[in-house]
Amino acid sequence: MHRRGLNVRKQLLRMVVPLLRALPAARASRVVSAIGRSEYTMMPKLRLRFDAAVRHGQEQLRTHWDVSKVGRELAGNQVRWRTRDLLLDGLADDDVATLFDVRGRAHLDAALAEGRGVVLLGNHFGAHMMPAHWTKRQGLPLRLFMERPHHVSRYLQAEFDSEGPLGQKKLFISRKADTTEAAGSIMRATRVLKAQMVLYIAGDVRWTGQYAVTARFLGREFTISATWAVLSGLSGAPVVPVFCHMMEDGTHQLEFLASFHVTAADLKSNRLDEHVQRYLDEIESRVARDPSNSNEYFFWSEPDDPAVVHRRFERRTAISAKDKA
């Protein structure tokens, strides 16, 4: 997406969101979607960009969508997606609960009962910060393992600066981390899992640093972070995939899938690629069924920054040299 357009949207949302909190949350979400749909209708360049992206996605997935209908709905949902969980600030737990149609909760509970922590595997399909918000509202011990998200609710922000071995502050990661720093992040995350906490992490992050593997998504090859699989393999914690569909009525369908494990053997036998690919395939199947919840996926392009390409080449060379030795 064009940066200038994004900044205008961010500014607009920053002004509008506090006002929208006066409305019931589901209705506020519908208003936000309507803003995005209006942009689609009134801005020809934006409309063309969305339609082209949707058309490309349709070709890759070999589906038959009404391109302009999907484009319009996607434009609406994309703005709603950008509000993350901001509209939930100030609501009581019971009021928040009414906004979620939760499915598969038993999968999460069963995984927690294993006593080894849970890798809660999220993604950028649908409302990506909502699973974290809901989990925290349930009183479950939650940590995020990701780059520090900005523009999230004060409710989530309140935890971000917590210190200590299990604190949130040091669990935020950076793309610039070197080998030792990356190892430190993983160590901290395994400690969180050992303490039987829920670790929320995205499984669809384009990443060129440590623990990245090559995988296909929507007809293109990307380098995707496999950190979630590494954490499960090292800690023995079960992985519970979670999806959060944005529904037309302003509510959310939160769906937990059955848990699975990544074994220590998987880490050593290059099976991380398979785990990551399987997960991306699951996301792709949801995109095919509900393209209007796909947010930015249709706009992804493979990074062609020479530094990125060089780094990837160096990493592959180092791995093959090690294997040969």
Add this chain to the structure above:
Amino acid sequence: MDDATRLAEISALVRTVTKLPETTLVTAESTFTDDLGIDSLDLVALFLEVQDQYEITIDDDQIGSMRCVGDLLRLVNSGHGDSKAA
């Protein structure tokens, strides 16, 4: 346990956990990444193994400053957890 014995013990651990070839020389000065070519995944596995074997906790601040095998040796020898192997 003297330093030389413990260094041999830790070097063996490094070799086993990271599956270094026998021909690779491991000394106290060997850096994890540049000299031994250990990636962060193996580094984590090594630190976890050291924690378990010596019953110590490696603090976050210590991880960032650990560059070579000697650093690991000093950590095990230091007061950060008494080693059961000692």
